Amino acid sequence: xxxxxxxxxxxxxxxxxxxxxxxxxxxxxxxxxPGDALPIxxxxxxxxxxxxxxxxxxxxxxxxxxxxxxxxxxxxxxxRGDALLDAADRVATAGTHAVLQPPLIANAADxxxxxxxxAVARQNIPVAHWGYLMxxxxxxxxxxxxxxxxxxxxxxxxxxIDVSRVDGSVSLFGARYPSPIVVNPLGSQKAFHKDxxxxxxxxxxxxxHLMVLSTVATTSIEDVIAARSGPVWFQLYHQxxxxxxxxxxxxxxxxxxxxxxxxxxxxxxxxxxxxxxEARRDTRDCxxxxxxxxxxxxxxxxxxxxxxxxxxxxxxxxxxxPQLERGTPTWEFVDRLKQATGMKVLLKGIVTEEDAALxxxxxxxxxxxxxxxGRAENSRxxxxxxxxxxxxxxxGRIPVICDGGFRRGTDVFKAMALGATxxxxxxxxxxxxGAFGQEGVEAVLAIMRxxxxxxxxQSGATTLxxxxxxxxxxx
Ligand code: GLV
Numbered sequence: 001x002x003x004x005x006x007x008x009x010x011x012x013x014x015x016x017x018x019x020x021x022x023x024x025x026x027x028x029x030x031x032x033x034p035g036d037a038l039p040i041x042x043x044x045x046x047x048x049x050x051x052x053x054x055x056x057x058x059x060x061x062x063x064x065x066x067x068x069x070x071x072x073x074x075x076x077x078x079x080r081g082d083a084l085l086d087a088a089d090r091v092a093t094a095g096t097h098a099v100l101q102p103p104l105i106a107n108a109a110d111x112x113x114x115x116x117x118x119a120v121a122r123q124n125i126p127v128a129h130w131g132y133l134m135x136x137x138x139x140x141x142x143x144x145x146x147x148x149x150x151x152x153x154x155x156x157x158x159x160x161i162d163v164s165r166v167d168g169s170v171s172l173f174g175a176r177y178p179s180p181i182v183v184n185p186l187g188s189q190k191a192f193h194k195d196x197x198x199x200x201x202x203x204x205x206x207x208x209h210l211m212v213l214s215t216v217a218t219t220s221i222e223d224v225i226a227a228r229s230g231p232v233w234f235q236l237y238h239q240x241x242x243x244x245x246x247x248x249x250x251x252x253x254x255x256x257x258x259x260x261x262x263x264x265x266x267x268x269x270x271x272x273x274x275x276x277x278e279a280r281r282d283t284r285d286c287x288x289x290x291x292x293x294x295x296x297x298x299x300x301x302x303x304x305x306x307x308x309x310x311x312x313x314x315x316x317x318x319x320x321x322p323q324l325e326r327g328t329p330t331w332e333f334v335d336r337l338k339q340a341t342g343m344k345v346l347l348k349g350i351v352t353e354e355d356a357a358l359x360x361x362x363x364x365x366x367x368x369x370x371x372x373x374g375r376a377e378n379s380r381x382x383x384x385x386x387x388x389x390x391x392x393x394x395x396g397r398i399p400v401i402c403d404g405g406f407r408r409g410t411d412v413f414k415a416m417a418l419g420a421t422x423x424x425x426x427x428x429x430x431x432x433x434g435a436f437g438q439e440g441v442e443a444v445l446a447i448m449r450x451x452x453x454x455x456x457x458q459s460g461a462t463t464l465x466x467x468x469x470x471x472x473x474x475x
Contacts, residue, residue: 108436108443113451114407114428117444121192121434128286129191131278133430136374137271142381143374146405149382153414153472158460166453166462170422172210172399173258173344173365175231179449180464181412183209183441184403184424185235185261185348187216190310192434199433201227203441207449210422212261213313215248220312221255233259234313235348237266238333242323248313249341258343261368265349265376267328272375334362346401349376351386356393356400366399366421373404373426384415391419409451413459416467 104123105116122130136143170180183204190196197219204211205228212233213224225232234252238245252260279286291307308314325333338345347359348368359367369383369390370376383404391400402415403424415423425448432440461467 105435108432108439111443111447114431114444114447117428117431117435117440120436121431121440125192125434126282126284128279128282128284129188131275131281132188133186133192133427133434135272135275135278136378137376138273138378140274140374142371142376142378143405145380146371146374146382146384147407149384150405150408150411150414152382152385152475153417154475155410155413155455155459156471156473157458158471161460161462163457163460163462166456168449168453168456168464170464172422175210175258177210178208179445179452180416180420180422181209181406181445181448181452182401182403182422182424183211183429183445184426185212185214185217186426186430187214188218188310189430189433190218192430193437195437196433197224198227199438200429200441201225201232203429203432203438203445204228204232205230206438206442207445209445212424213257215313216311217313218310221252221257223312225256231256231258233257233261233346236260236262236337238262238325238329239314240325242325242336243320244317246340247317247320249337249343251317252313253341253343259346259365260337260341260343261346261348261366262334262337263348263372264329265351265370265372268377270372270376271378331358331362334359334364338363350390351379351381351383353389353393356390357395360394360397364398366401367394368424369400369402369404369420370424371404384411384418387415387418387420406448409448409453409455412448412452413455413467414472416464417469417472419469 169178197217201224214235215237234257344365346366349370350367369387387402399421401422402420406423412423429441429444432444459471
């Protein structure tokens with residue numbers, strides 16, 4: 001099926017410094033102060049010096065000149081601030097490097113971890129699009145919770161096991177992949193790089209990873225399957241008219257997708273403040289690309305079709321007698337979906353034992369434990385915390401894929417130890433895409449796989465089935 005013309009990112013890239021946000025928990029950057037040449041205490045090596053530094057700042061004319069309120073600084077420098085600062089120190093120093101702001105990498109091959117791509121992508125991606133990528137809900141607290149959840153678990157490596165060969169391969173519905181890391185659906189990829197989903201699909205092909213395409217992708221399912229040269233799963237947002245949703249599902253099946261993942265975590269809506277704030281900072285003429293209103297993909301829990309010129313999976317359907325949905329989907333919708341297709345039907349966004357058990361009752365074929373990368377409700381509950389109860393609810397009868405904040409091989413390992421079949425990544429590969437296109441996506445996949453396999457070796461587990469709850473312990 002021919003889609004609309006391919007969208008090319010035509011707006012000029014905004015190259016501006018982007019302030020540190022609380023969603024960026026993994027490697028904080030030092031703040032930029034208008035007095036770089038002043039004698040600033042060494043906060044990285046001396047915890048007391050942070051207080052001295054705050055006291056210095058509170059008394060500094062720089063703050064007043066910048067129109068900033070010094071009350072909160074005085075609180076922090078007083079005794080009440082100690083507990084706060086200690087907590088902040090613990091968060092700020094947990095797992096971060098001594099050098100907090102490494103230079104930007106010039107080549108994908110120079111990256112040491114996935115965060116190296118984040119810094120480059122942030123420079124390359126227009127600020128409104130960056131806001132769309134990085135947003136959570138409300139204060140973005142669930143993004144931070146997803147990351148912090150991994151620290152609730154520690155590793156318990158076993159020794160003296162022959163780990164010279166390690167096999168991290170996984171089988172999903174009969175297809176085998178060398179790594180359990182899934183390229184999760186993430187919409188509008190041409191907003192991050194002109195090659196968009198095609199670059200991602202080619203990278204998934206080169207590294208042989210399962211890819212799941214978003215309903216709100218800027219490339220058609222047909223073109224992505226061709227670029228992946230192999231099956232790609234489809235993430236489904238329903239439309240207000242069942243006859244259109246059904247045609248979409250049938251089209252995806254005809255295109256060769258073996259599975260759909262119906263997203264159920266946005267049905268109540270989603271309050272994306274960071275996205276809106278960052279869009280306001282974008283000074284480009286957005287009407288060139290976004291006629292008919294600012295796009296809010298996924299926010300309403302179904303496809304926003306005000307402007308789908310660049311969303312080829314949303315166009316080309318016959319005008320059949322409408323069958324409008326009454327209300328938002330319930331388990332009845334899941335039954336209908338199952339009846340409408342021969343594909344495997346997974347639910348994406350399940351976080352409780354009760355819903356996992358209901359999903360099995362309704363014949364669902366698999367689950368994604370997901371809070372939409374912290375962009376659904378602001379639950380502040382990490383998916384790694386929800387994972388064990390979801391696995392329990394399934395009784396081990398269907399595969400469980402966990403996503404939400406996976407950045408390190410150790411994160412993947414912990415999820416596997418808690419019963420995940422696979423894990424999904426989103427933002428990290430988009431950082432790779434925004435930084436270096438296909439090459440960047442490939443490098444992100446390679447780094448995460450390498451880190452995971454290293455953790456397997458270090459832990460004395462040479463296959464996924466050997467990874468067990470005995471390899472981890474609560475922190
Ligand atoms: C789409 O899936 C979104 O989260 O915006």
